[in-house]
Amino acid sequence: MNSHLADLTQDECLKNCLDCHRVCLEMAMHHCLQTGGRHTEPMHFRLMLNCAEMCQTNANFILSSSDLHQLTCGVCAEICRRCASSCEEIGDMEGCVLACRTCADSCERMVALQSLSEAVV
Numbered sequence: 001m002n003s004h005l006a007d008l009t010q011d012e013c014l015k016n017c018l019d020c021h022r023v024c025l026e027m028a029m030h031h032c033l034q035t036g037g038r039h040t041e042p043m044h045f046r047l048m049l050n051c052a053e054m055c056q057t058n059a060n061f062i063l064s065s066s067d068l069h070q071l072t073c074g075v076c077a078e079i080c081r082r083c084a085s086s087c088e089e090i091g092d093m094e095g096c097v098l099a100c101r102t103c104a105d106s107c108e109r110m111v112a113l114q115s116l117s118e119a120v121v
Helices: 003-035 042-063 069-090 094-120
Strands: none
Touching (some): 003 042, 003 094, 042 069, 042 094, 069 094
């Protein structure tokens, strides 16, 4: 496998996780709390905080070169997809939807790349 491609994919995933962490946390703490209503329903609000936390955790696993980052990337992608859907359903949260989908896509690429790497070896 091309190590340059792996490095680019990993750098992109790291950046997207950190961006998603920031966007979800800021949206939850500012936009959602100020808007209220459906934006602060417990299931949605928890999901946003869980997404922010998982993105930061995944970034930490990538930064520490953990051999478990494939697992955290898979979980991160799933949570980001769910958060994007919830934010889209509630509306007026396009920034969060985009950040979550971008992060989920890059995490899924990381998982696929790791799976491909293991298949080649």
